[in-house]
Amino acid sequence: MAGLASMFTGAPRVVRHEQAGAGHHTGVGRTALVCHPRVLAFVEGRAPGAGAADGEGDMAMSEASDTALLLVRVVLGVVMLAHGWNHWRGGGGISGTAGWFGGLGLTRPRLQAWFSVLTELGAGVLLLAGFLTSLACAAVLSVMLVAGLLAHRRNGFFVFKEGYEYVLVLGVLAVALGAWGPGEYAVDEAADIGVTGWTGAGVVLGVGVVATAGLLAVFWRPRKES
Known part of the structure; x- marks a missing residue:
């Protein structure tokens, strides 16, 4: 329960979801969803905070590469x-x-x-x-x-x-x-x-x-x- 509760301890973000309207002439329907970042990570199948960690890792690798050059x-x-x-x-x-x-x-x-x-x-x-x-x-x-x-x-x-x-x-x-x-x-x-x-x-x-x-x-x- 503590792990599940920790999924809801950050600020939510808005995710735009697009879906084609099958059988309709309205084209693309747009739905705005308010989604907590940890929930979004769970839905996308990645660990919470992985995006930020990847970004920090990329920055560290870039700095190391520049220093090596x-x-x-x-x-x-x-x-x-x-x-x-x-x-x-x-x-x-x-x-x-x-x-x-x-x-x-x-x-x-x-x-x-x-x-x-x-x-x-x-x-x-x-x-x-x-x-x-x-x-x-x-x-x-x-x-x-x-x-x-x-x-x-x-x-x-x-x-x-x-x-x-x-x-x-x-x-x-x-x-x-x-x-x-x-x-x-x-x-x-x-x-x-x-x-x-x-x-x-x-x-x-x-x-x-x-x-x-x-x-x-x-x-x-x-x-x-x-």
Whole structure:
């Protein structure tokens, strides 16, 4: 009895019920019913308060997803910034980076070194801000494709053998982030210019692959092994 009585302890709500008038020319008959929310839940075959709980669960899941996307963006952005800074200021600086690119068979290696620095630093900043995220991810994908094809492919899969494992993970992550979008905590979201779903992934793949193919067609002249 206590359980039954608890069904009637909240504010009622009005539910509109529509039923076709069979055999009549009056069309649709409308009946307004005053129904307590717990009674309505019982009639609909769900637990009382389930709708509110589902709403709270959806909100919590949304917040968790947005936070996860922020974390992915920040980590990927920091990785790109670190690589860009290292190619610019670390080790042998631009000259050392240019020498490495020249060894990979790229012509005008100093220009390639600056391309690499600007692309990596720019992509990192954009990812941290969540601004033009699809294009930032396309830049990441292009960098990873060039590195994978020219520097790591011949070494096999595993990263500890200088293989393409690491660049593969970052490249796939860039495509996935293009599909997921930057999340709520991003400039794209605030400005309502985000591109997500298949369109976002397509932008990342299309721009990244075309940019890579263009760069290799113009600048890559592989050396013939004697």
